Amino acid sequence: MSEQQDKLSSLMDEFSGDEQSRRMLDELEGDVNLQYRLRRYQIIGQAMRHELPRQIDTDFSTNVMAKIDAIGSCPGNAAAARPEANTRPSIWTWSVMKPVAGLAVAVSVAVVSVTLWQSVNVGVDTGQGSEQLVSADQKKIELLARQQVQTNAVPVTSSLSGGMRWKINDSAPALQQKLNAYLVNHTEYSNSIQGLIPQARVAGYDAQQ
Amino acid sequence: MGTNLLDAELVKRVQAGDKAAFDILVQKYQHKVVNLINRYVSDQTECYDIAQDAFIKAYRAIGNFRGDSQFYTWLYRIAANTAKNHLASRARKSPLYSVDIDDAEHYEGESRLKEYTTPENLLLTDEIERTVYRAIEELPDDLKSAIMLREIEGLSYEEIAEVMDCPIGTVRSRIFRARDAIDRELRPLLE
Numbered sequence: 001m002s003e004q005q006d007k008l009s010s011l012m013d014e015f016s017g018d019e020q021s022r023r024m025l026d027e028l029e030g031d032v033n034l035q036y037r038l039r040r041y042q043i044i045g046q047a048m049r050h051e052l053p054r055q056i057d058t059d060f061s062t063n064v065m066a067k068i069d070a071i072g073s074c075p076g077n078a079a080a081a082r083p084e085a086n087t088r089p090s091i092w093t094w095s096v097m098k099p100v101a102g103l104a105v106a107v108s109v110a111v112v113s114v115t116l117w118q119s120v121n122v123g124v125d126t127g128q129g130s131e132q133l134v135s136a137d138q139k140k141i142e143l144l145a146r147q148q149v150q151t152n153a154v155p156v157t158s159s160l161s162g163g164m165r166w167k168i169n170d171s172a173p174a175l176q177q178k179l180n181a182y183l184v185n186h187t188e189y190s191n192s193i194q195g196l197i198p199q200a201r202v203a204g205y206d207a208q209q
Numbered sequence: 210m211g212t213n214l215l216d217a218e219l220v221k222r223v224q225a226g227d228k229a230a231f232d233i234l235v236q237k238y239q240h241k242v243v244n245l246i247n248r249y250v251s252d253q254t255e256c257y258d259i260a261q262d263a264f265i266k267a268y269r270a271i272g273n274f275r276g277d278s279q280f281y282t283w284l285y286r287i288a289a290n291t292a293k294n295h296l297a298s299r300a301r302k303s304p305l306y307s308v309d310i311d312d313a314e315h316y317e318g319e320s321r322l323k324e325y326t327t328p329e330n331l332l333l334t335d336e337i338e339r340t341v342y343r344a345i346e347e348l349p350d351d352l353k354s355a356i357m358l359r360e361i362e363g364l365s366y367e368e369i370a371e372v373m374d375c376p377i378g379t380v381r382s383r384i385f386r387a388r389d390a391i392d393r394e395l396r397p398l399l400e
Contacts, residue, residue, distance in 0.1 A: 002389075009385040013359065014215065015366050021215060025222070029229035037392065039236045040399055044391050045360040046240050047341040052334040053243040055253045058399060060243075061235040064264045065228065071265070 008034060012041055216280040223271050231271070235264050238281060242288045249292035259295050263288040337398060344394040348387055355380055356387035 004027065010016045011024045028034050039061075046052045057063075222230035242263060246256045267287050274283055345353055351373070358369045366384075370377045 005389060006382070006385045009388055010381055011215065013366065013384065015381060018214070022218065025215075025218060025230070025233075028233060029222075029227065035233065035236065036400070038233070040392050040395055041388050042237060043240075043337065043399070044341055044388060044395065047334070047338045048345070048357075048360045050338070051240060051244065052337060053240055053247060053253070053256070054334055056240070056334060056337065057257050060239050060257065060260070061232055064235050064239075064261050065232050067261065068228065068231075068265060068268055 004034065005037065008038055009041065012038065213279055217276055220271060220274060220276070220280055223268070224274075231268055234280070234284075238284055239264075241281070242284065245285055245288050246292045249289070249296060255295070259292050260288065262295075263291040266291060337395065340394050340398060341391055344391040345387075348390055352383050352387040352390070355383035356391075359384050 007016065007020065007024050008028070011021055011028075016024060028038065043052065043056075216234070219230045219234050223234070239260065243256050243260045246259045246263070247253075250256050250259060263284070267284050270287070274280070345356065348356070354373060355369060358364045358372060359366075364372065366377050366380045369380045369384075373380065
């Protein structure tokens with residue numbers, strides 16, 4: 001036992017060979033009494049140099065090791081010691097992700113720019129086109145107006161009595177037939193809910209004809 | 210194997226999963242770490258709390274310790290940063306520390322302080338120092354000189370042998386016997 005304590009004293013004073021130190025460490029780890037002795041030897045030196053803290057927690061190392069056991073820490077888990085490291089991507093990831101992210105942003109900006117440019121240009125073009133269309137429509141209206149003026153207008157009235165049908169004077173039965181056919185064919189475009197089911201809709205039905 | 214090599218060997222063992230080796234490092238450096246933290250925080254209870262956190266952080270991070278610096282400088286850096294973070298955190302939480310005078314007796318910090326200051330856990334340094342120096346005074350002169358040259362002057366065994374004009378083996382034996390004699394006086398205080 002005395003030889004062991006002598007070796008412990010030497011170990012503390014850096015006066016052991018590598019192999020002897022390793023053997024001593026092995027013994028130290030398995031012997032609590034030897035650990036306590038080492039701690040007392042260290043306290044002796046610190047007391048002589050006045051290096052001891054004002055108060056000494058005799059259970060300090062026991063508490064530290066108990067806490068380490070309790071939280072299940074494993075050595076090498078540096079990320080746990082530096083929480084910010086968990087959220088920071090690795091150098092490799094960042095070196096790859098940086099150009100990809102940059103490219104993605106550039107492509108997005110380009111797409112938005114082209115889309116906006118096109119819509120602006122289309123707006124300008126449609127302005128011109130609409131002018132052309134308006135002028136074309138205007139010509140058509142003027143032409144129709146002129147035709148209306150030239151032809152004798154036929155008085156037309158609509159009536160919902162006895163079904164939806166057009167009432168035109170008897171002098172133009174062909175026109176009446178044509179208008180009623182138009183009504184039947186286009187009834188699905190009416191605002192009524194029935195317009196949604198044209199196949200179930202019977203419009204312009206006239207029981208007399 | 211010098212202190213640095215001894216630390217390196219202990220660190221290597223901890224990195225291999227040997228917790229007992231870390232326990233030895235804690236025992237070796239606990240008072241130095243507490244003294245360092247004491248420069249930032251005067252309250253002893255807080256000092257020990259911070260020191261505990263610092264050792265736990267060191268244990269978690271020791272896998273990344275590559276030995277580019279000495280273990281104790283690395284450990285001291287962790288301890289200093291932990292103390293600074295604690296101070297910053299305390300500054301942020303300072304409004305919580307204000308306790309109404311009527312609630313003072315129920316203040317949580319007070320119970321925590323009491324828990325740490327139980328006489329079973331804490332010993333006054335003065336008492337330890339008195340015991341150690343009393344034991345040294347009772348030592349024979351050759352043992353007293355050997356232990357003083359080693360612990361206070363920090364001389365190596367070779368240097369002590371030269372100063373005392375004796376073989377290194379004798380120095381080693383004298384230092385051990387001096388420690389053993391002081392330890393017999395100190396043990397009742399620490400056990």
